Amino acid sequence: MNICCIGAGYVGGPTMAMIALKCPDITVTVVDMNAKRIAAWNTGQLPIFEPGLDEVVNQARGRNLFFSTDVAGQIKKADIIFVAVNTPTKSYGVGAGRAADLRFIESVARTIAEHAESDKIIVEKSTIPVKTADAIQAIVASNSKGLKFQVLSNPEFLAEGTAVKDLTNPDRVLIGGERTPEGDRAVATLVSIYARWVARDRIITTNLWSSELSKLVANAFLAQRISSINSISALCEATGADVDEVANAIGQDSRIGPKFLKSSVGFGGSCFQKDILNLTYLCESFGLPEVAAYWTSVVGINDWQKQRFANRIVKELFNTVADKKIAVLGFAFKKDTNDTRESAAINICRSLLAEQAKVCVYDPKVPAHEITADTLGQGGANSRLTVAADAYAACAGAHAIAIVTEWDEFKTLDYAKIFAAMPKPAFIYDGRNILDLAALRKIGFRTAGIGKP
Ligand code: NAD
């Protein structure tokens, strides 16, 4: 069997590497139009940082895992084509700022229709609005070669930073297909691939629309938990309650559960906001404005939380940060990834720069040019924004330190040494609640945490 995956990003690369690892008899080729990215997948320096991924890729690459820019050639050879291209929020025209931009999905469907020379199963791996399978089916069915295509939905639930773990031992695999004999056969083929390493009772099969919708709903529910606890963090700060204690107390209720209740500076990442906006746009398109408003508020609280964080720094520094140095520790949207898409750090840096602070960022995995481009826009320049080579350099001479990403190395810094190199009073704001604030106060820091007394 030959599998081709179009899109060699955070999803296409790791998911296909795992299939190749677990199914040595299947040839898996990941293709992308981005030649630089493909070249990186073929070197020792993979284009994405993901714990454990190097080992998986090294075991399979060259054996039955390949990375190539030959999209047309691999489409011809493939029995199954996964589509893992990006589906960003549309930035133009109808639905701008909310609807999913499906231009890459459509372009892939047209490329498949053009180059296919045999029947194929097409698998939606990208996150897309409900009914996208209809559009793909209509485009590929219009080929003039009499070929047959089955479109399946197989959304991906991996989280960055834990992708290898999530792919090795997924909570579930979801496969949606048309409820016809041909659709059932295609679903069975895909089930048989995952069943090589995933217990059969964890492979859920549904109709196409349930599968497509479940992906958006899963992300909406996860993000909603974060916005819920973040909204409560503000009330904790006002009342003297401790948000971690509240999260622990409610999370012990097995109906609520302990996961995804970590209050923070705000959720980031390429998907939560995008997918909720996509969901709200769908709701409005189907005449459900109340449902749309409910989910929109999840994003609203998140925006508010990010701004609240930046405002608190300004307030703690006597309502002016002009020309004061602020150290921002962490720029990735979470630890163990080099991904900065929609990272809360971007908003925080911009807000502080707008107050004319001198912002000095350090992140262990994000390169300086990316920090600058994300904050100021491509080609943007602002001498107030600098990037340090390590946390100590970032903090030296700073009036305040903001912990924005929960990198493990920030837990074990020598804070007494850092304190000594800061003007007084020195302030530290832990946006991830990873530090012992009482210990920092003993050193002499003024402190704040999210939802902390
Ligand atoms: P990405 O931007 O990292 O990768 C997408 C890749 O597709 C890019 O390298 C791009 O060059 C390529 N591409 C686009 N159009 C192409 C075309 N016509 N031909 C060949 N290559 C093309 O995106 P990602 O983070 O991997 O996300 C992909 C999809 O998976 C999105 O829909 C996203 O919502 C979803 N998803 C992402 C995650 C995640 O953790 N990042 C998790 C679950 C689902």
Ligand code: UGA
């Ligand atoms: C998320 C989902 O967890 C995945 O299941 C999904 O496949 C993926 O989106 C996607 O569709 O792209 P990801 O964004 O990679 O994964 O990472 P998460 O661990 O979900 O974290 C998202 C953001 O929420 C991060 O900024 C993180 O710091 C924040 N977060 C997470 C909190 O603030 N508190 C928490 O308790 C958990």
